[in-house]
Amino acid sequence: MTRxxxxxxxxxxxxxxxxxxxxxxxxxxAQRMGGVIVALCVPATLIHRAAEAVPGFPIGAQDIHxxxxxxxxGDICAAMLHDAGASLTIVGHSERRDAHREDDASVRAKSExxxxxxxxxxLCVGESDAERVSGKAVEIVSAQLDASLPHGAAADRGVPxxxxxxxxxxxxxxxxxxxxxxxxxxxxxxxxxxxxxAYGSAGASVPILYGGSVKATNAAEIFAVADVDGALVxxxxxxxxxxxxxxxxxxxxx
Ligand code: PGA
Numbered sequence: 508m509t510r511x512x513x514x515x516x517x518x519x520x521x522x523x524x525x526x527x528x529x530x531x532x533x534x535x536x537a538q539r540m541g542g543v544i545v546a547l548c549v550p551a552t553l554i555h556r557a558a559e560a561v562p563g564f565p566i567g568a569q570d571i572h573x574x575x576x577x578x579x580x581g582d583i584c585a586a587m588l589h590d591a592g593a594s595l596t597i598v599g600h601s602e603r604r605d606a607h608r609e610d611d612a613s614v615r616a617k618s619e620x621x622x623x624x625x626x627x628x629x630l631c632v633g634e635s636d637a638e639r640v641s642g643k644a645v646e647i648v649s650a651q652l653d654a655s656l657p658h659g660a661a662a663d664r665g666v667p668x669x670x671x672x673x674x675x676x677x678x679x680x681x682x683x684x685x686x687x688x689x690x691x692x693x694x695x696x697x698x699x700x701x702x703x704x705a706y707g708s709a710g711a712s713v714p715i716l717y718g719g720s721v722k723a724t725n726a727a728e729i730f731a732v733a734d735v736d737g738a739l740v741x742x743x744x745x746x747x748x749x750x751x752x753x754x755x756x757x758x759x760x761x
Contacts, residue, residue, distance in 0.1 A: 510714050512543040512761045513737040514754050515629055516744025517569060517597060517718075522553050527560050532747035534561035537754055542761035543737065545754050547744065548597050548629075549625055554706035558592025567595035570603055571626070573616035576583030595627035597739070601656055601677045611654035614753065618657040622665030629671045629739060630655055632698070636678035644690075645697045648674065652701050662705075667712040672698055673739040679719025681742060688732050693715055695723055695734035723752035 516533070530547060537545035546565035549557050558566040572582035588596060598621065599613030599614035614630065621628045621739075631653045634644040652672065657665065674694050679685055684696075695715050717729050718739030729735055737757055743749040 510736050512757055513546065513629075513714050513716060514757045515546040515548060515567065515595075515597075515671075515673075515716070515737070515739050516544055516750055517600070517739055517741045518547065518549045518553075518745060519569065519602070519741060520550060521745055522549050523558055524553070525527060526553075526745075527556060529745065529747050530557045530560055530566075533744075533750055536747065536751050539635060540754060540758045543754060543757045546595055548595070549720070551591075554588065554591040554593050565594045565627075566592060566626070567597065568593045568668070569597045569600065569631075571596045571598060571617050573613065573620040575620075579665050582731045585620055585626060588626060589624065593626065595629065596621050597629045597631060597673075599631045601631060601633055601675060601680065605677075610652060614655040615657060618655065618670070619659065619661035622657055622661040622669055625669075627669040627671070628657070628665070629659075629673050631673045631675050631718070631739070633675040633677050635681075639676065639678060639686075644676075644692055648694060649697050649701050652698055658701075658703050658705075666706050667709045671714040671716055671736075672702070673716040674698060675718035675739060677719075681720065683720050685720050685725055685729070688728060690736060691729065692732045695732065699734050721753060723749065723756070726753040726756035727760065730757050747760035 548567035555674045572584050582606050598617040638647050714736035716737045716739045721738045723738045
């Protein structure tokens with residue numbers, strides 16, 4: 508079956524109004540390329556200006572609170588993201604799981620809140636270096652996905668069209684290290700089977716992205732792996748000159 512291909516940039520804590528020209532350059536080039544959906548998940552402070560700068564191009568958040576509103580100092584809910592012009596959000600990035608102690612249950616609640624509100628979701632999972640060395644990475648990440656996936660009404664409404672999963676080995680993020688294509692393929696096949704177990708045939712429609720040190724130089728090789736439906740790109744998404752060749756590689760593989 509043909510799944511949608513998605514290449515999303517994760518700008519993390521980078522980007523101010525001075526970087527809107529990069530957003531424009533990425534959006535303009537991406538909108539001319541067929542076969543792949545491109546999105547940028549920018550800092551919350553930049554969402555509104557980025558969305559206004561590139562109408563119709565998907566601008567996303569990097570996190571969301573699971574509650575509709577309330578006494579949550581510093582947090583941002585789905586209605587606020589919609590109001591700012593976001594159409595998607597990352598949930599469960601390892602940097603948030605680690606630094607903000609987000610567990611699988613809170614990641615699930617965030618993904619459900621986002622999908623219920625109509626946002627698209629990129630749900631991240633991935634193993635640590637020690638977990639990879641232990642030989643149990645597939646088992647551990649599969650269990651993480653099982654416990655983080657949205658259920659109930661959110662899944663009924665959002666899974667086929669608005670959920671994507673990103674496999675991001677923590678040891679590969681920002682390090683220049685990348686798993687072998689064999690290891691990526693093994694993990695993506697395992698995650699695909701967990702999606703089938705959770706959602707039946709709808710699980711076949713959920714794109715599984717790879718993330719962690721994706722660059723122009725390794726993108727084509729990664730996109731050639733079975734069950735890799737795109738990428739979540741950190742450092743190499745900040746500049747159009749670095750990001751667009753990755754998008755082109757995804758378009759060529761689509
Ligand atoms: P990186 O980050 O591409 O800089 O390794 C990926 C991510 O954390 O999403």
